[in-house]
Amino acid sequence: MLSEVKQNPYLLVVIVNYRTPKLTIDCLHSLVEEIKILPNTKVVVVDNYSGDNSAEQIRAEINTQQWQDWVSFIAAERNGGYAYGNNLGIRPALESDNKPDYVLLLNPDTVVRPKALKVLVDFMEAHPQVGIAGSRLEDPDGTPQHSAFRFHSIWSELDCALRFGPISKLLQSKIIAPPVSDVTCQTDWVAGASMIIRREVFDSVSLLDEEYFMYYEEVDFCLQANRAGWSCWYVPESRVVHLVGQSSGVTVTKVRPKRRPKYWFDSRKRFFIKNYGFIYAVLADLFWMTGFSLWTIRRSIQNKIDNDPPYLLQDFFSNSVIFKFTN
Structure with a gap:
């Protein structure tokens, strides 16, 4: 189960775009300094068949900024969902002769804070028994978002729906989103908006389950990894701004969400x-x-x-x- 520690690990960052080209471009800009710190890093942007001019805008920015040496682009032939889009970026890398040591799933509606990627890679290198780790997600003003969670259960379903203080206190050890931690800690699963995965985890549990169109796929993946013996950790020193729900509109927090799809x-x-x-x-x-x-x-x-x-x-x-x- 233990992985070999390398001096210069190869990190593959996968960003799946769906009709958010400006956000994706902003995300890429935030990665420029990270690439300088971690030169053995490649980024693949997958456009999940947006049906707008996303592909043209993103390709144009890559060419204008001359990012071709570290950013590649894949245009999906259909919108198969979040897991499908990420797998399009991951699968060729895992099948190549130069396999990445780590894969980072990064949402297009994110902006990475300085050294966010290096912190994750350094943590994984120092803890070879860890399979998955996630960043602290936060609002632009630095307000932390819930990023580390417990697995869903019948008790967490009751608590989430009931929203009654005495019951929540009684089920404190079962609630999905415990209080945000300021220190690195083990957790059940982390948000897929910024989630680093050791390559060997894919060997253990395969790629993301494409039967999920969107939502629950990262929970499922962390659960499969957990059952295969890999631990999952939350690393708050890695800070990533997350503009919640920009692609789907389902998980927005500042306004009432739209009808659940x-x-x-x-x-x-x-x-x-x-x-x-x-x-x-x-x-x-x-x-x-x-x-x-x-x-x-x-x-x-x-x-x-x-x-x-x-x-x-x-x-x-x-x-x-x-x-x-x-x-």
Whole structure:
């Protein structure tokens, strides 16, 4: 399981763009100084069949800035989702004679702070038993975002939906997003917006599961790695600005999110059935719907602001395991 420590490790950064060319270009600009610090770093940008002028804009910027020696570009033939797009960038590198020591998944809606990549690489080099590590994600003003999480369970589903302080306190060890840590610590999974993966992890668990269109794929990948014996760590000294939800609009935090798309429910359902079985997935649905129904009643009685996506309960039920099984 232990990996050989190299003096000059090869890092491959994969950025998947979908209709956010300006953000992708800003992300690339933030990597320029990182490349100087880690010269054995290559970046591949995958355009996930945006259907706009993303490819032209990104290619033009690469040529204008003369980044061709460290940035390559792949135009996908279809939009197969987040895992599919990342795998397009990862697979050729893993199949080549010059395989990367590490792969960094980096969202296009990110801007890396100075030495963010070096901190991750140095950490992985110093801890060869670690398979995955993630950066501290933050708002532009430095406010930290939740970036390190626990695996989903029926109890975390209840807590997320119910939002009731006494229950959250009782389930403190089960909640998905614990308080943000200021120190490096082991965790179950990290956000895929900035996640470094040791090459040997792919040998253990293969590439990302492309049956997930978007969401839950990084949770699933970290779980498979965990089951294969690889640990996952959160490294807050690696700081990355994350402009949340710019591609999907689903996870935006500053305004009320738009209606949750079907692929989110499909991904959630796949995660529970694949990893815990059908009965557990049914229980997860029941716990969430019960909790959310109780929260809706309390929200109405206490006249609380509704910050949930529209039609969330109806959409959840119509996409639930129970509904699909009975229809």
